[in-house]
Amino acid sequence: MKARRRVLLVLRHAVLVAVCAAMLVPFYWVVKTSLTGENIYAYPPHLVPVGGNLFHYVDVWYFIPFPRYLLNSIAVSLLAVAGNLVLNAMAGYALTRNFAGRQAVILLLLSCMLIPFQATIIPAYLITARMGLLNSYLGLALPLLSTIVCIFVFKSSFEAVPRSLVDAARMDGLGDARILLRIMLPLSKAAVATNIILSFIWSWNAFLWPLIVTRTPEMQTLPLGLARFLSYMEDTTGALYAFVVMVLAPGLFVFFMAQKEFIRGLTSGAAKG
């Protein structure tokens, strides 16, 4: 019986390892090609890097204005993260309060999630243009300053805070803003981390919106730079893959730094009780 259980355990782990490997192989291939520059059509392909070096990364850094793209992406992502934290926390807190039409607001927000961004991109562009924010960092971050998914992450996290705590704070004379700042947010670190990660990754990877909002190459972000790089460079497989790694790295870094809080934030409120 014990031996059978052990065999099942080994089998289960073997399957898990195989699934993990299948998911990680594309990442491994990108990193390996960025080091070796091996042509993707080379046959037979080398499974392990042969003669790898980091010079493709140096090429990317200097052949295109990579530091400028990086700075733009960081600026836009920071704005998006800050906007998400402030606006989503306020919206999430409001949705935990009782007010007339609360259910209607929740329904409206949920139904808005069904509309793809591409369908609202023209009005979003016109509003941004009217505000004079085209080709600016704020204009690039504008549609990502608040996201409905993240509002609900905050809402479910705030609902998990004991009601008695909020009532006690109110008895002590704290207003809603200070309750949010002093009680709700410190008790919702997982939701804060989830908001940071999701808004960072979404703004970091955004392509379509920056493509139509930017007017000059100096305002382009990394995904646009990648497309530009593809159109400029020929036969530079290594540099292209190095660029991909350099675009991915900051997002992965943020995720790995806060993955514990991120997973807790996504699962909090998922189960009742």
Next chain:
Amino acid sequence: MKFVPLLRSRFVVVLLVLGLLVAGWNVYVARHDHGLIGGTVVDAAGHPVSGATVVLYEQQFTNQVERARTTTDAEGRFRFSGNRSHRVELQASGPGGAMSARRIVKLWFRAQDWVLKEPLVVGGA
């Protein structure tokens, strides 16, 4: 004492270490970015070639552009200064017109000081 919990936070420690690495790298770059590239030119028998012309090509986006040329001294040594690129090519031609193969020099940063480990060979096979 107030800062001890901060130093235990992975967010602070990792960012601090990254910051130190970047600062260290920048200090190293600042001390080694004079744009000096040197080396020697020898003939097929391995003897230094004096008076050989060495041309430095700079890699542009898709092509090579000649940036500088110099001649070797009595011991076959040459030296370029003021290189601003991170990827250059060197080619030598002896007094008799024999050429060397083009040598690609990949640098870790722009204007890195570099001395060729292997000499340029003119008139080789």
